[in-house]
Amino acid sequence: MCGIIGFTGTAEAAPVVLEGLKKLEYRGYDSAGVAVVGKNGLGMVKASGKIENLCKKVEECGGVSGTTGIGHTRWATHGAPTDTNAHPHMSEDGRFAIVHNGIIENFAELREELIAKGCHFKSETDTEVIVHLLSLYYKGDFKRALMKTVARLEGSYAIGAVCSECPESIFVTKIFNPMIIGVGAGENFFASDVTALVSHTKNVIYLEDGEIAELTPEEIKFFNAAGKPIEKKISRVAWDTEAAEKGGYEHFMLKEIMEQPHALKSAIEPRIKNKKSVLSELNLSEEQLKGINHIIITACGSAYYAGCAGKYTIEKLTRIPVTVELASELRYSSPIVDEHTLLIVLSQSGETLDTICAMRELKDRGVHTVAIVNVVGSTIAKLADSVIYTYAGPEIAVATTKGYTTQVAVLYLFAVYAAEKTGRITSEEAEKLTAEILSIPSDIQRAIDLNSHIAELAEKYHDNSSLFFIGRNVDYAVALEGSLKMKEISYLHSEAYAAGELKHGTIALISEGRLVIAIACYEELFDKMMSNIKEVKARGAEVLGVAAEDMKKIFSEADDVILVPKTHPLFSVPSEIVPLQILAYYVAKANGCDIDKPRNLAKSVTVE
Numbered sequence: 001m002c003g004i005i006g007f008t009g010t011a012e013a014a015p016v017v018l019e020g021l022k023k024l025e026y027r028g029y030d031s032a033g034v035a036v037v038g039k040n041g042l043g044m045v046k047a048s049g050k051i052e053n054l055c056k057k058v059e060e061c062g063g064v065s066g067t068t069g070i071g072h073t074r075w076a077t078h079g080a081p082t083d084t085n086a087h088p089h090m091s092e093d094g095r096f097a098i099v100h101n102g103i104i105e106n107f108a109e110l111r112e113e114l115i116a117k118g119c120h121f122k123s124e125t126d127t128e129v130i131v132h133l134l135s136l137y138y139k140g141d142f143k144r145a146l147m148k149t150v151a152r153l154e155g156s157y158a159i160g161a162v163c164s165e166c167p168e169s170i171f172v173t174k175i176f177n178p179m180i181i182g183v184g185a186g187e188n189f190f191a192s193d194v195t196a197l198v199s200h201t202k203n204v205i206y207l208e209d210g211e212i213a214e215l216t217p218e219e220i221k222f223f224n225a226a227g228k229p230i231e232k233k234i235s236r237v238a239w240d241t242e243a244a245e246k247g248g249y250e251h252f253m254l255k256e257i258m259e260q261p262h263a264l265k266s267a268i269e270p271r272i273k274n275k276k277s278v279l280s281e282l283n284l285s286e287e288q289l290k291g292i293n294h295i296i297i298t299a300c301g302s303a304y305y306a307g308c309a310g311k312y313t314i315e316k317l318t319r320i321p322v323t324v325e326l327a328s329e330l331r332y333s334s335p336i337v338d339e340h341t342l343l344i345v346l347s348q349s350g351e352t353l354d355t356i357c358a359m360r361e362l363k364d365r366g367v368h369t370v371a372i373v374n375v376v377g378s379t380i381a382k383l384a385d386s387v388i389y390t391y392a393g394p395e396i397a398v399a400t401t402k403g404y405t406t407q408v409a410v411l412y413l414f415a416v417y418a419a420e421k422t423g424r425i426t427s428e429e430a431e432k433l434t435a436e437i438l439s440i441p442s443d444i445q446r447a448i449d450l451n452s453h454i455a456e457l458a459e460k461y462h463d464n465s466s467l468f469f470i471g472r473n474v475d476y477a478v479a480l481e482g483s484l485k486m487k488e489i490s491y492l493h494s495e496a497y498a499a500g501e502l503k504h505g506t507i508a509l510i511s512e513g514r515l516v517i518a519i520a521c522y523e524e525l526f527d528k529m530m531s532n533i534k535e536v537k538a539r540g541a542e543v544l545g546v547a548a549e550d551m552k553k554i555f556s557e558a559d560d561v562i563l564v565p566k567t568h569p570l571f572s573v574p575s576e577i578v579p580l581q582i583l584a585y586y587v588a589k590a591n592g593c594d595i596d597k598p599r600n601l602a603k604s605v606t607v608e
């Protein structure tokens with residue numbers, strides 16, 4: 001996720017801003033930039049890649065001088081991670097520079113309008129419209145111009161803006177994105193998170209949606225959305241820099257688990273138009289979509305399991321057969337495909353080599369490839385015929401959490417969209433299903449609220465040497481991912497089985513005290529799961545049951561139970577997996593494992 005920082009004081013701004021950007025590096029980024037207001041107007045330097053590149057570029061150009069500055073680390077969403085697309089963005093007249101976190105949803109309309117008025121755009125970003133609007137509305141009153149600008153924006157933002165005509169002032173405002181003001185002595189700051197502020201000041205003020213602040217070295221003025229002055233309270237930050245990077249969480253994995261309601265909102269909401277799921281990124285006509293008679297989903301690891309989960313929903317809604325293939329197998333299997341096959345590729349990093357190779361193989365055979373990817377501008381994103389970004393924000397922990405759930409959510413959106421476009425469901429049905437998808441972020445929040453109960457269960461079960469996850473239908477797909485999460489971070493031996501398969505061999509391993517995690521959320525097969533639970537209990541297993549909150553019958557058989565939020569059966573996976581992510585996390589913690597960097601694993605697997 002992008003990071004922003006700003007400083008106004010008596011010292012040179014560029015070193016302070018660059019140091020602040022380094023503190024924001026942990027958030028993940030692919031380019032960075034700085035703009036400073038000095039005696040000779042605005043100076044700006046931007047560079048793709050690491051902040052070291054930016055520092056080098058600043059040095060090479062002889063520095064940017066001035067005591068008011070803003071900076072940005074960009075995690076690309078609209079447009080590749082290039083120097084030009086990096087922030088800050090400057091107005092054509094060189095008077096304004098801005099940094100922006102968030103997404104401007106109506107940028108395409110605004111861009112067209114501004115081009116018609118004679119503006120020239122340099123970047124592919126959604127952000128650049130903001131600086132052109134600012135310049136257009138500026139008639140000598142910075143605050144007024146900013147208010148008129150934000151009145152035109154739809155979406156989410158935290159904006160920091162400077163103007164060469166007010167060299168000591170920074171204006172900031174926000175909607176749905178964090179904006180924190182750091183209160184210093186003879187100097188003031190703003191940032192997207194406290195990490196960039198704590199080395200300067202622990203006195204902060206949190207801006208609320210719609211509020212505006214003007215920072216100068218000596219004072220900070222606050223205004224409400226109507227521009228009227230308001231008073232704000234100072235809070236004291238207790239964190240040190242390291243705790244601040246993780247948002248106060250002990251590990252990135254836990255932070256990323258907790259971020260899921262927000263990540264899922266980012267993946268889902270921009271794709272809902274007039275109550276319907278709209279995938280405008282899909283470069284397939286309705287006719288082409290109607291011609292598809294086979295969908296292949298390919299990926300590795302958790303992304304493969306996301307595909308396994310999505311298969312159930314896509315098949316039920318579209319009635320198109322879906323095959324889910326491990327990328328490392330698909331590439332060598334000479335798959336039977338033709339122009340009626342659609343390939344969906346899932347990858348958080350967009351750089352997994354096996355996935356890239358499988359994709360190339362099918363692309364060369366003329367198959368339309370749709371990539372569902374998190375990292376913008378990644379190899380898979382560039383290779384694909386259609387790219388749908390998951391907008392989960394950077395994932396730092398090696399074990400994926402929000403990467404997985406956002407992939408599943410995008411597959412849900414695809415299922416509803418394709419089903420409506422191919423006439424398999426009516427417009428009214430599409431609206432109802434879309435409303436169910438929209439409630440996923442709040443369902444996930446309820447699953448997260450189970451945190452302390454799950455931590456207690458982890459304490460009870462963490463020293464099992466080997467365990468099994470079982471489930472039926474889509475719960476089997478959840479079992480696969482739950483088991484992978486458990487084994488990769490806790491190092492416990494764990495296997496996932498389709499519950500009905502147990503008695504075809506594996507039940508021989510069930511003995512006294514063996515832990516079986518039985519996922520029984522899929523209502524249609526609940527009674528069958530109860531029989532499977534009885535089978536393993538009869539052989540001495542301890543059972544931790546996972547069921548939807550209205551399936552209390554499970555208490556009669558299981559030793560312990562996690563009741564997860566009840567959802568529409570087609571969209572249940574995110575709320576089912578979150579408690580299992582939390583369980584794996586606390587088991588690993590109890591076992592003293594290196595949670596964010598498990599042994600032998602890498603975040604991006606770029607070798608075969």
Ligand code: F6R
Pocket residue numbers: 300301302303304346347348349350351352355398399400401484485488603604605
């Ligand atoms: C497990 C995990 C891996 C990845 C897999 C694919 O927690 O993170 O199994 O899912 O390596 O990675 P991407 O999605 O980057 O292609």
